[in-house]
Amino acid sequence: MTNQGENIFLEVKNLKTHFHLDEGTVKAVDGVSFKMKKGKTFGVVGESGCGKSVTARSILRLEEVTDGEIILHRNGETLDLAKMPATSEELRKIRGKEISMIFQEPMTAFSPVHTIGSQIEEAILLHQDVDQEEARKIAAEGLRRVGIPKPEERLDSYSFELSGGMLQRAMISMAISCNPNLLIADEPTTALDVTIQAQILDLLLQLQEELGMAIMLITHDMGVVAEMADEVAVMYLGKIVELAPVEKLFYDPKHPYTRALLKSIPKVGVKANRLESIEGMVPDPYNLPKGCKFHPRCPSYIEGVCDAAEPSEVEIDSEHRVSCFLYGGR
């Protein structure tokens, strides 16, 4: 692969996060591998329930990881986050400082009985050597940086006093308050309306330029990915089915699922009676199909092949890989 070595910040190898429930085992993330480069945006797309959010939370060990490695590159050293106990101090020093996260729903992401300020200051006090007063100044500066008017007053507000867009900005400001190397943004705009979505995404890009952080952007919106990402992973039922630089993914998609996803974006100016959709339903997670998990919905399904075994990964070129029997992988 090109661009290897120095540029890589985080490497995920064969990550598995399984949930053992009464109804059976859900393999939410089942053998996912990817690399994230410094200062670049890594997009993860897929339908609801494909495991993209669980992947994100697993990186910070907010979910119990079943297997795999999460390797952090720091000044030539490597650290495996998956090996650290989930409550260890080592890991807590990485959370919020080197890797921080923006969550889906800003309304519920803040405690209702603490001020916004106290929750942002908490992160600053944990990771920076400052006193309460300085932390407050940094927090106010952070709110100004994300475009919140009257930041000093907002610090003393409670979450129920602010709108969704304001809260999402506040959460971004909380996540970047300690200048992380990687910002995981889990559907940062899903709960917001379209005009605010655009503002938030612009803000993220602008902050990325200023701070040089890597962004892992999780979304189900192909348009957002096209605009933001440098590299994109397409997930389906806990696995990455295709991984490519953004131009290649959009102009030369290989996997039938990626193609179907791209087709389902409505196009401006083209009048269609019905929106394109992917046939069938996401299978029941307790009762997954044999072979390739996408075969019951796949237009290129090959009988006796796709339902017999799972395809292994095929390298189309050094930076484009796909898991599909159409390209080998038998």
Place this chain on the structure above:
Amino acid sequence: MIPLILILAILVFIIIELPPGDFLTVYVEKLKASGVMMDETAIERLSRQYALDKPGYIRCYTWLKNIITRGDFGRSFQWDKPVLDLIKERLALSVAISLFSTIFVMTIGFAIGVFSAVRQYSAFDYIFTFVGFIGVSIPGFLLALLLMWFLYSRFGIYISGLFSPEFEDAPWSFAKFLDLLKHIWLPALVVAVSGIAGNIRTMRANLLDELKRPYVMVARSKGVAERKLLFKYPIRVAVSPMLSTIGWTLPSLFSGEALASIVLNLPTIGPMLMQALMAQDMYLAGSIILILGSLTLLGTLISDILLAWADPRIRYGESGR
């Protein structure tokens, strides 16, 4: 709050007046039963003396006026003493027991509830869920009887009363106070059991709900240590409903205390209230109910203030989202 107490006082008076007859009829009946006949004039004289010949609203007004202007709650027919002298000490003991019970309910219920939620489905959780259900369903007086029997038959300890015999009639002193502390925990615990059990359930359920909230994971993603996180966020939020229950646990504590006191033979206000009601000793009964009612209102006020202090959503008159 003040108007509420006034309404309460009038209601109390009406309810006490409702049963047919009054103290005199009961008194005369009792005398008749023991063979003494009273003539009409004597009864009328007594009736005038106690102002029982005046209409209800006038007596109600006089009673209230005397309470407000002179702190005089009237005279007990039965004991022929001012009500206040009769109930002072007993009331203090009742309040002491209820106070101890409230403390037990808050601390023990809170601690076990938190532990049960954090270690959900552990042996500890199962044991206290079981104990909790029994605690909620067992009546206080039955528990008092069982405890009394158990401690006496097993250890020969006779738990009755609030004082050791040598202090029973002694004037108040520090030694008597210590003696009281030695005795008070058991009745307080008996009264508190159902409250504790209830609080274990409430706290456990609330905390389990809060632990799943996104803000807990957000705090974790910032690198907050697990124990600090637990106390700062979910417990803090889960405690609000518990605070709001203080208000309505007070009345149930008072009534539970009355039953337990009758069984355990404690010199508190509960048994006296029952006697007064049976004898239609109206000023005594009315005053006790009025005072307990006012204390309950006070409790509710305190719990509201606590709640507003703990939860900004209430302070700002917002229902939250």
